[in-house]
């Protein structure tokens with residue numbers, strides 16, 4: 107029940123701005139139902155007038171017979187048709203507008219929500235899975251609103267209209283017509299429940315399938331080089347089977363509704379005939395009048411069950427939209443980045459940054475960092491080294507508040523970073539990740555990403571400090587060269603140099619650098635090294651060091667092992683200790 111209310115609330119959130127349009131749509135639906143119910147009467151009347159006219163024509167001749175009543179009724183009929191057309195036109199045009207605008211709002215809110223989400227959310231959801239909420243879920247909602255909603259409302263209004271007409275004619279026969287409706291509703295609810303279960307599974311499986319396809323497309327090179335094409339297809343097949351099964355079951359249950367309701371409608375017609383005949387035979391009704399009543403109620407019975415049957419047939423579409431709403435709601439229910447009350451803004455880094463007794467785990471009960479104490483004075487460079495999985499990147503994640511510490515605290519100039527506003531904190535931190543990301547657009551746009559109002563001189567100076575200016579100038583379009591998936595002309599090293607330029611231009615007080623380790627030739631490596639020296643100079647920095655040269659430049663080295671600091675000091679001090687670091691160093695290891 108809670109789910110249903112939250113789905114209703116979801117739709118109301120996006121539809122309430124269009125109350126006026128919705129009221130006009132409902133009025134137009136009621137009007138067109140009334141007109142449709144009324145039309146048969148006028149058709150009958152026109153037949154009657156036609157017969158009268160034909161009769162008098164034969165007797166008096168066509169010139170003398172009075173055409174006026176026939177023309178009058180035909181005119182009325184035409185008017186009814188035109189009014190019905192106008193009412194339907196209004197419904198459809200307004201509904202198209204409401205659907206377009208409200209789903210557009212949903213799309214915008216969804217994207218805004220995703221932009222506010224924590225890194226934890228992205229770490230725990232696959233890209234394709236998130237993307238399918240934008241594609242299939244939003245499409246389902248939009249299609250249903252456009253195609254099924256008016257029909258469902260028309261059918262409901264039709265049922266109400268038929269009910270009123272039936273009870274005005276004869277209450278006893280009306281109850282007989284409704285005899286099976288509680289049962290029909292119960293059966294419908296049972297089938298709908300099953301269908302909903304499978305449609306939910308279907309949409310979730312489609313999300314999983316999208317995630318799989320997305321992941322495999324980005325990893326296509328690894329798949330080809332390892333000859334994993336067949337295995338990848340097999341993986342796809344198994345997920346696709348899951349989608350197929352759930353879709354089939356969902357369709358079977360949704361499809362079951364229509365024939366079941368139709369069967370019940372026919373059965374109910376038999377009840378009406380039986381009950382009417384009983385009234386006549388019982389003598390409580392005149393035979394001729396009784397016969398007329400039976401014929402009338404057989405029609406009413408069909409008119410009453412027809413909309414019920416049609417609503418059922420539109421049900422699978424409605425179900426997809428409800429499931430879409432549920433899946434969008436899941437995203438909206440996710441936690442945003444949480445800020446403490448009374449957070450402060452900082453001007454910059456004045457004294458230094460300190461990790462004091464920091465504990466952290468991604469998953470409760472599995473500690474990743476244990477009692478970490480690291481201090482970087484303003485202007486110092488701290489290098490983090492240690493084997494893979496030792497917690498280096500996790501420390502970077504905490505410094506930037508991608509995650510919050512579980513125990514202890516991280517302080518900037520003595521202030522807990524949780525008491526500093528996130529935009530303020532992050533505006534003073536520059537980060538260069540190991541895997542550099544370039545966005546679609548020009549190189550210039552990529553470099554000025556963090557400072558849109560940067561001048562051309564600032565941009566070129568940043569590119570020069572990052573050692574990438576000459577390469578950019580060697581390209582035909584220079585800084586205007588388009589970066590895109592199709593125009594993937596940059597090497598890993600070049601991408602990292604562009605990201606370094608992007609960070610330099612923001613002139614951050616605190617730098618977080620993750621050195622690129624692989625796929626870099628020695629020339630690019632020394633260019634990256636030089637660029638890193640340029641960016642580090644005069645700044646406070648945390649560097650995940652993979653190269654010996656970087657370590658030599660560090661003011662302070664922290665050696666991590668299984669989430670703990672096992673050694674710390676300068677390069678010379680650590681060598682003298684002849685411990686873990688010295689061993690790594692002597693082995694000339696590239697730490698990863």
Ligand SMILES: Nc1ncnc2c1ncn2[C@@H]1O[C@H](COP(=O)(O)OP(=O)(O)OP(=O)(O)O)[C@@H](O)[C@H]1O
Nearest residue numbers: 229468469474493494495496497498499500501698
């Ligand atoms: N999002 C996450 N959820 C759960 N566990 C995670 C997550 N990210 C990392 N871990 C785990 O935390 C531990 C530390 O990972 P981290 O990335 O900090 O190591 P690292 O020292 O940077 O390694 P590398 O040098 O390979 O990048 C690892 O055991 C890893 O499996």
